[in-house]
Amino acid sequence: xxxxxxxxxxxxxxxxxxxxxxxxxxxxxxxxxxxxxxxxxxxxxxxxxxxxxxxxxxxxxxxxxxxxxxxxxxxxxxxxxx
Amino acid sequence: xxxxxxxxxxxxxxxxxxxxxxxxxxxxxxxxxxxxxxxxxxxxxxxxxxxxxxxxxxxxxxxxxxxxxxxxxxxxxxxxxxxxxxxxxxxxxxxxxxxxxxxxxxxxxxxxxxxxxxxxxxxxxxxxxxxxxxxxxxxxxxxxxxxxxxxxxxxxxxxxxxxxxxxxxxxxxxxxxxxxxxxxxxxxxxxxxxxxxxxxxxxxxxxxxxxxxxxxxxxxxxxxxxxxxxxxxxxxxxxxxxxxxxxxxxxxxxxxxxxxxxxxxxxxxxxxxxxxxxxxxxxxxxxxxxxxxxxxxxxxxxxxxxxxxxxxxxxxxxxxxxxxxxxxxxxxxxxxxxxxxxxxxxxxxxxxxxxxxxxxxxxxxxxxxxxxxxxxxxxxxxxxxxxxxxxxxxxxxxxxxxxxxxxxxxxxxxx
Numbered sequence: 184x185x186x187x188x189x190x191x192x193x194x195x196x197x198x199x200x201x202x203x204x205x206x207x208x209x210x211x212x213x214x215x216x217x218x219x220x221x222x223x224x225x226x227x228x229x230x231x232x233x234x235x236x237x238x239x240x241x242x243x244x245x246x247x248x249x250x251x252x253x254x255x256x257x258x259x260x261x262x263x264x265x
Numbered sequence: 266x267x268x269x270x271x272x273x274x275x276x277x278x279x280x281x282x283x284x285x286x287x288x289x290x291x292x293x294x295x296x297x298x299x300x301x302x303x304x305x306x307x308x309x310x311x312x313x314x315x316x317x318x319x320x321x322x323x324x325x326x327x328x329x330x331x332x333x334x335x336x337x338x339x340x341x342x343x344x345x346x347x348x349x350x351x352x353x354x355x356x357x358x359x360x361x362x363x364x365x366x367x368x369x370x371x372x373x374x375x376x377x378x379x380x381x382x383x384x385x386x387x388x389x390x391x392x393x394x395x396x397x398x399x400x401x402x403x404x405x406x407x408x409x410x411x412x413x414x415x416x417x418x419x420x421x422x423x424x425x426x427x428x429x430x431x432x433x434x435x436x437x438x439x440x441x442x443x444x445x446x447x448x449x450x451x452x453x454x455x456x457x458x459x460x461x462x463x464x465x466x467x468x469x470x471x472x473x474x475x476x477x478x479x480x481x482x483x484x485x486x487x488x489x490x491x492x493x494x495x496x497x498x499x500x501x502x503x504x505x506x507x508x509x510x511x512x513x514x515x516x517x518x519x520x521x522x523x524x525x526x527x528x529x530x531x532x533x534x535x536x537x538x539x540x541x542x543x544x545x546x547x548x549x550x551x552x553x554x555x556x557x558x559x560x561x562x563x564x565x566x567x568x569x570x571x572x573x574x575x576x577x578x579x580x581x582x583x584x585x586x587x588x589x590x591x592x593x594x595x596x597x598x599x600x601x602x603x604x605x606x607x608x609x610x611x612x613x614x615x616x617x618x619x620x621x622x623x624x625x626x627x628x629x630x631x632x633x634x635x636x637x638x639x640x641x642x643x644x645x646x647x648x649x650x651x652x653x654x655x656x657x658x659x660x661x662x663x664x665x666x667x668x669x670x671x672x673x674x675x676x677x678x679x680x
Contacts (some may be wrong), residue, residue: 198409
């Protein structure tokens with residue numbers, strides 16, 4: 184594992200964090216890791232799981248509407264349903 | 266000059282009732298109008314307390330009022346609802362009070378071949394032949410849509426339904442709403458534009474094309490050929506959710522996935538937050554379990570090595586040797602005991618032999634043992650005693666004292 188290249192969990196999107204987490208769990212479950220490696224994988228996995236939980240709890244659905252801008256093209260602007 | 270003719274009384278003069286009755290006669294004298302079937306789309310159905318059914322048949326260009334009397338209504342296996350394409354049998358007559366010609370219906374059935382339906386079927390067959398509905402064209406939906414495009418009308422409840430579902434299930438996403446009318450002549454072209462716009466400006470991962478329920482005519486915009494082609498060209502998967510469970514439109518066939526309703530479309534594209542949370546919990550537990558498990562495994566194999574190490578140590582070998590000695594001792598003792606037992610048996614046998622040849626047996630046969638009274642020596646020879654010596658005679662069952670009465674004399678033969 185190239186530890187130096189790992190992205191900090193807080194900078195990962197939910198899906199990326201979750202995908203990595205899933206892969207780590209599989210690695211751990213294969214039982215083929217050296218102890219030291221298993222422990223660091225475990226630690227990383229915990230951090231990823233915490234990141235995912237955090238995102239899930241805090242997430243707010245973003246709602247935008249395509250609206251024409253000055254140059255005539257469309258761009259998403261915030262939108263509220265009343 | 267009509268005014269002149271009118272004043273001159275040249276033209277015919279009717280009362281309303283007379284004219285109406287006349288027209289009614291004209292209509293009723295036409296055999297074609299006396300027994301006919303009319304196809305069209307049902308609208309404005311009403312069934313007042315009288316039990317009669319009033320409705321209109323319409324198509325793109327005209328409208329026909331219809332009535333079906335209570336007795337006929339009761340005979341029908343099928344009664345239409347607004348928006349359905351039907352075929353109605355009956356006769357045309359004129360309702361004088363309203364000055365209205367109408368179809369007096371005696372039979373009604375769902376039109377398999379209504380015009381809208383026929384057009385729908387034609388387009389469907391055409392596009393199907395082109396392979397637009399082919400299963401292999403259907404794209405897989407993204408597991409984690411970041412941006413979800415929603416193409417629908419701003420006025421419709423469908424948008425709210427979609428947003429409600431996504432808020433609850435998957436608030437990690439962003440919804441980009443691309444507004445368009447979904448009904449009316451311009452709707453198909455506008456929907457095509459809205460699809461294109463959301464693809465061009467929002468780069469969604471998936472698009473929901475939704476609309477609430479309506480009559481077949483209301484949903485007509487979704488049976489449009491250009492729209493079908495726009496859906497098939499969309500660079501990202503399109504999920505349709507048009508009308509109700511039972512409504513199928515061309516858009517549904519060409520979409521990558523057809524959902525029965527707008528809410529269902531939103532559910533299909535979104536992972537569920539609760540499920541995600543549950544999966545996270547499970548993965549955390551599973552990680553902890555594997556780490557604990559591998560620690561236990563390590564501990565176990567460590568213990569095993571320790572055991573083997575102990576067994577291989579000099580002390581263990583010594584103990585082992587001692588044990589072997591102990592073992593030998595035990596075996597030895599066992600063997601010895603056996604030998605002793607054997608010997609005891611021998612002794613018993615010898616004893617028996619001995620007894621058979623010993624003094625008691627000899628005595629029993631009538632011999633006697635003689636010992637000297639004074640020193641107890643066994644008398645084996647006459648030379649050992651003299652006249653007057655006291656002797657003791659032992660026989661089988663006891664002994665008695667006696668005295669030598671004569672001088673002993675040798676046995677001639679014994680000399």
